[in-house]
Amino acid sequence: MSNQVTVFVPRETSAVSLGAHDVAEKLAAVENVNVVRNGSWGASWLEPLVEVVVGDDRIAYGPVEVGDLDSLLEAGFLTGGKHPLCLGPISEIPYLKNQERWTFWRCGLIDPISIADFQAHKGFAGLQKAFEKGPEYVLDQIKTSGLRGRGGAGFPTGIKWQTVADTEGEQKYITCNADEGDSGTFSDRLLMEGDPLNLIEGMIIAGFAVGASKGYIYLRSEYPLTRRVLTKALLAARDSGWLGQDIQGSGFDFDIDIHIGGGSYVCGEETAMLESLEGKAGVIRYKPPLPAIEGLFGKPTVVNNVVTLGSVPLIMALGAEKYAEFGVGRSKGTLAFQLAGNIKRGGMVEKAFGLTLRELIEDFGGGTATGRPVRAVQVGGPLGAYLTAEQLDTPLDYEAFAEMGGMIGHGGIVVFDDTVDMAAQARFAMEFCAIESCGKCTPCRIGSVRGVEVIDRIVSNEDREENITLLNDLCDTMIDGSLCAMGGMTPFPVRSALESFPEDFNK
Amino acid sequence: MAIKYDKIIASEIISQFGGRPEMLVQVLHALVERYGYISDEAIRQVATELNISRAEVHGVVSFYHDFRTSPPAKHILKICQAEACQAMGSRQLTAHAESKLGVQMHGSTDNVTLEPVYCLGNCACSPAVIIDDKVYGRVDANKLDKLIDECGV
Numbered sequence: 001m002s003n004q005v006t007v008f009v010p011r012e013t014s015a016v017s018l019g020a021h022d023v024a025e026k027l028a029a030v031e032n033v034n035v036v037r038n039g040s041w042g043a044s045w046l047e048p049l050v051e052v053v054v055g056d057d058r059i060a061y062g063p064v065e066v067g068d069l070d071s072l073l074e075a076g077f078l079t080g081g082k083h084p085l086c087l088g089p090i091s092e093i094p095y096l097k098n099q100e101r102w103t104f105w106r107c108g109l110i111d112p113i114s115i116a117d118f119q120a121h122k123g124f125a126g127l128q129k130a131f132e133k134g135p136e137y138v139l140d141q142i143k144t145s146g147l148r149g150r151g152g153a154g155f156p157t158g159i160k161w162q163t164v165a166d167t168e169g170e171q172k173y174i175t176c177n178a179d180e181g182d183s184g185t186f187s188d189r190l191l192m193e194g195d196p197l198n199l200i201e202g203m204i205i206a207g208f209a210v211g212a213s214k215g216y217i218y219l220r221s222e223y224p225l226t227r228r229v230l231t232k233a234l235l236a237a238r239d240s241g242w243l244g245q246d247i248q249g250s251g252f253d254f255d256i257d258i259h260i261g262g263g264s265y266v267c268g269e270e271t272a273m274l275e276s277l278e279g280k281a282g283v284i285r286y287k288p289p290l291p292a293i294e295g296l297f298g299k300p301t302v303v304n305n306v307v308t309l310g311s312v313p314l315i316m317a318l319g320a321e322k323y324a325e326f327g328v329g330r331s332k333g334t335l336a337f338q339l340a341g342n343i344k345r346g347g348m349v350e351k352a353f354g355l356t357l358r359e360l361i362e363d364f365g366g367g368t369a370t371g372r373p374v375r376a377v378q379v380g381g382p383l384g385a386y387l388t389a390e391q392l393d394t395p396l397d398y399e400a401f402a403e404m405g406g407m408i409g410h411g412g413i414v415v416f417d418d419t420v421d422m423a424a425q426a427r428f429a430m431e432f433c434a435i436e437s438c439g440k441c442t443p444c445r446i447g448s449v450r451g452v453e454v455i456d457r458i459v460s461n462e463d464r465e466e467n468i469t470l471l472n473d474l475c476d477t478m479i480d481g482s483l484c485a486m487g488g489m490t491p492f493p494v495r496s497a498l499e500s501f502p503e504d505f506n507k
Numbered sequence: 508m509a510i511k512y513d514k515i516i517a518s519e520i521i522s523q524f525g526g527r528p529e530m531l532v533q534v535l536h537a538l539v540e541r542y543g544y545i546s547d548e549a550i551r552q553v554a555t556e557l558n559i560s561r562a563e564v565h566g567v568v569s570f571y572h573d574f575r576t577s578p579p580a581k582h583i584l585k586i587c588q589a590e591a592c593q594a595m596g597s598r599q600l601t602a603h604a605e606s607k608l609g610v611q612m613h614g615s616t617d618n619v620t621l622e623p624v625y626c627l628g629n630c631a632c633s634p635a636v637i638i639d640d641k642v643y644g645r646v647d648a649n650k651l652d653k654l655i656d657e658c659g660v
Contacts, residue, residue, distance in 0.1 A: 014632050017644035044631035183589030186628035221536070221573050222627050224640040260536055262571025265625060279531035281570035297529075339631060341594030346631025369595070378590055414630070416594045428593070432625065438570075 004034050005078045008051040008058065010108070011037035012193045013225050014186075020048035022066040033078065039194020041108030042336075042348030043095050051090055054080035060087040095345060095364060100326060102334045103311045104187075104350050107194035113232045115240045118197045124242065126316030130205050131250045138209040139165060142312065144320035146332030151177055151268075151305030152380065152409040152485075154331075154398045157312075160302060163292040164210040167300040172212035174203050174302045175277065175295070176309055178219040178226075179261050179268040182381025184412030187336035187348050188306035192219075192226045195310070196233035197242075200256060202309035204247065205316060206302055207254045215256040216296070218273050221263050230258060265382075265436040269484045270303040272438055283438045284484045305410070307336055326352035331397035339365045341378075341414035358392040361415060372417035376425070376501070380409025382432055383489035385496035386425065405492070422501035426494045427455045433490040444487025447478045451494065458505050468505075471498065510541060512548055517541075521556045528557045531567055535574050544575045579620040582658040585637045588623045591630035596647075600634050603648045607655060618659045 009015075009024040027050075028035045043049060049062035059080040061072060068085060075083040087093055090108075101107075110117040118124070130138045143158030164172060176199065180188040192199060203215045219227055234256055237243040245253045259277055261267050267276045271285035274296050295301025311333065315323045324332045331353035337360055339346045344366035351360075357377065361367070368374055377387045385406040387394075394400055401408050416425075430451030437444045454471045458464060475491035482488040498505060520537045524530035534557070538549055545568050554561040568574045586592075586601050601612070601623075608616050612623055629635035632644030638654060646654070 013627070013642050014629050014644055017629050017632060017635065017642040047632070180628060181626055183587075183626045184591045184630045185626075186630055189628040222624060222637070225642070259533060261573075262532055262536075262567075263573040263624075264571050276532060277529075279527075279529040279533075279567070281567050283570075340591040341630065341633060343631070346633075348631075382590060412591075412630070414591045414594055420594065425590070425593070428590070432589075436625070 004032050006034045006036060006053040007078070008036050008038045008053075010040045010048060011112075011225070011229065012040035012047075013189060013223070014044045015040055015047040015049065016225060018047050018063065019065055023048050023050060023064055023069065026066055026069055030073070030078075036111050038110065039107045039112045040190055041090065041096055042104065042190055042350075043093065043345070044347035045345045046087065049087075052078055052080060057089045058091070060090045060093060061085045062087060095347070095349075098364070099350050100334055100352050101350050102314055102323065102326070103198075103307055104191060104195070104336060104348070105314070106198060107190060110195070112194055112196055112229060113236050115197070115236050115242070122314070122317055123197055124201055124313075126313035127201050127205055127208075128248075129316050130208050131248070131252070135165065135209045135211070138205060138316065141315060141320040142209070145315045145323040146327070146330070147308065147311055147315065147323065148331070148398070149305055150307035150311070150335065150410065152182075152407070154408075157304065157308055160292055160304070161206065161210050163290070164212070164300045164302050167293050169300045171214070171297075172210055172300045172302075173296045174206045174210070174212045174215040174304075175274070176203055176215065176217045176306060177268065177270060177273055177303055178217050178223075178306050179273060180220060180223075180306070180410070181265040181268045182383075182410050182412050184340040184378065184414035185338050185381060185410045186340075187338055187411060189223055189226050190336075190348055191306055191310050192223075193229045196230050197237060198310050198313055199306055200233060200237050200243065202312040203256060204243070204254050205312050206304065206309060208252055210300070210302060212302065213253045213255070215254065216277055217256060217258045218261060218267070218277055219258055220261045227258065227260065234258070265432075266438045266484075266486050269486065271484075273303065274301065281438075283440050286483065307410075328352075328354035328395065328397050329399060331399065335396070335408065335411045337396070337411045337413060339413055339415070342368045342370055342417050343415045344369050353397045354395050356393050356395055357387070357413065360396070360413060361392065365415070368415060368417045370417050370419075372419065374415055375418040375420055376416040376422060378414045378416075378493065379412070380407040381412050382429060383407075383485055383492060384409055384412075385492045386422065386500060387496070388500045405496070407489075407492075422497040422504040423455065423459050423507075426497035426505075427452055427459075429490055429493040429497075430455060433486060437486060441481070441483040441487060443478045443481035444483070444490070447474055447482075447487060448490060450474060451478075451490075455494075455505075459507070461506075464506070468498070510543075512542055512546055514548075514552060517549060517552055518556065521553060526557060528559050531557060531559070531564065532571070535568060535571075539574060544578050546576070580615040581618045582638055583620045583622060584655065584658070585622045585624035587625070587627050587629075587633070587635045589626040591626075592634040595633035597634040600646065600648065600651060604651060604655070607652065619655060
């Protein structure tokens with residue numbers, strides 16, 4: 001066995017979308033090669049990123065296409081040989097080395113569906129501590145950590161959990177919102193494909209803290225590979241007694257089901273998600289009542305994003321104070337930023353709050369993929385404002401962004417070069433809202449359709465001034481009158497485009 | 508993909524979900540996976556077996572993009588239309604696909620149904636497309652031509 005070489009090839013959507021399955025298949029056929037399908041480290045620009053275990057190091061090569069394998073084998077890459085694609089030890093790649101990994105620290109490192117590998121890397125340590133210290137302790141730790149909802153809204157997680165814990169109810173639920181629909185975001189997916197057991201552990205801890213015995217992962221249908229990995233991880237957890245009745249002799253019962261969404265963006269809104277989980281159309285609910293009081297099937301329900309739940313196990317294992325050391329002001333801890341769109345080194349960067357967009361886009365991202373100047377950046381998904389190249393020095397924390405009318409949201413950053421037509425982007429924001437609106441409230445349902453028409457009239461120079469006034473008026477109505485963020489925030493990209501790039505509306 | 512609707516098999520599929528109305532979205536997914544779309548016949552049967560009205564089933568079917576109500580071609584090609592892919596030329600890629608296939612978005616040739624999708628989570632490797640359930644990244648016109656050719660002409 002000593003001459004067996006272990007090679008890691010990610011089973012992760014981006015890597016696979018660029019040919020990782022073919023690479024893995026061909027390598028598996030090489031004598032004495034043991035292929036392990038890990039998750040991705042998040043350096044998407046290097047995918048498929050293949051690692052070879054040499055002594056204590058993992059030597060990285062990337063991006064590796066199946067056509068490169070002959071020359072790699074010839075260069076002796078199975079013993080860490082030199083090759084133009086060689087990136088050196090994975091731990092020395094600056095893109096990864098300069099991050100502050102907390103939630104994603106096991107991503108890429110381990111075999112995602114191996115309970116043994118997970119446990120060899122602190123897996124279930126947080127849950128065991130929770131079992132030892134009791135639900136009150138967990139709630140206190142999560143509050144002390146300052147963890148806020150990573151899905152976009154940034155609501156304090158500890159307070160949400162406390163509300164569910166304090167609400168009387170025979171049956172309570174933990175629901176994980178894995179309907180990651182914002183363009184430019186893929187951190188939920190990376191975590192579920194790279195370290196699904198971490199999410200499962202986070203959900204069990206949440207269930208234990210609030211007294212819930214049932215969890216649901218609401219996963220979007222656009223993530224078929226994620227579904228396969230997650231399903232395997234759930235089976236592995238169940239088979240080894242980490243899910244089901246009397247988990248590891250603790251007396252606590254908890255199990256998790258996956259529900260697949262129907263390709264609807266608005267189902268990422270928490271109450272629409274609950275409707276969809278109940279088998280209905282994803283039409284949003286009025287709030288109050290809050291889901292924490294009356295959620296799934298009318299029962300007290302925790303609704304948390306994947307990354308939020310995935311941050312919990314290490315907070316429990318290492319202590320809340322440790323987590324709270326990261327970040328600035330009221331934005332504690334780390335966020336998984338995602339560099340997307342027209343970017344040279346796209347991928348996921350987990351850093352403490354407080355760095356600037358410029359550091360992310362220039363230092364990590366290396367500027368645009370096309371090599372042209374950055375013109376616009378959309379932060380926080382399709383409902384986020386478009387920022388100009390001059391606004392990139394704003395520190396990334398929830399409050400600083402709110403102050404300038406933007407939002408960090410789920411941490412997605414989409415970069416556009418100077419060829420972008422911002423009037424087309426504004427039009428798309430309204431069009432997307434028209435396509436995806438659940439239809440419950442008028443400002444969103446009708447406003448978005450009218451918005452597309454008004455922008456078309458402005459661009460074609462029809463009563464320009466009147467129509468600009470009308471568009472601003474319409475934006476106010478949508479912001480003030482919509483029931484949820486879909487209609488309420490669609491004006492943000494529209495207005496920021498109009499205000500910061502007026503020349504694009506007047507060609 | 509064109510499998511003829513079979514009431515007995517459909518009934519087995521529906522009953523896998525325990526006949527519970529809250530599983531409706533999952534039931535519909537399972538039927539689409541097998542038959543490619545939700546027929547009127549399927550709507551009637553689902554309504555009967557889950558003991559809910561046809562209107563309720565229809566409401567759910569028509570709400571979600573995933574539940575098409577007419578049979579698709581052999582393969583379904585979806586091109587991401589969201590911002591990250593737009594920043595890397597998905598609009599041009601879409602126009603290229605439409606002209607190569609000779610159909611507009613939502614149209615079908617014998618082999619390919621062309622549809623939009625809003626984000627595949629492959630935003631760092633844009634533009635992205637998905638064919639059936641396989642995602643492809645950094646897709647340019649050449650690569651797309653090859654993928655379409657592999658679907659058969």
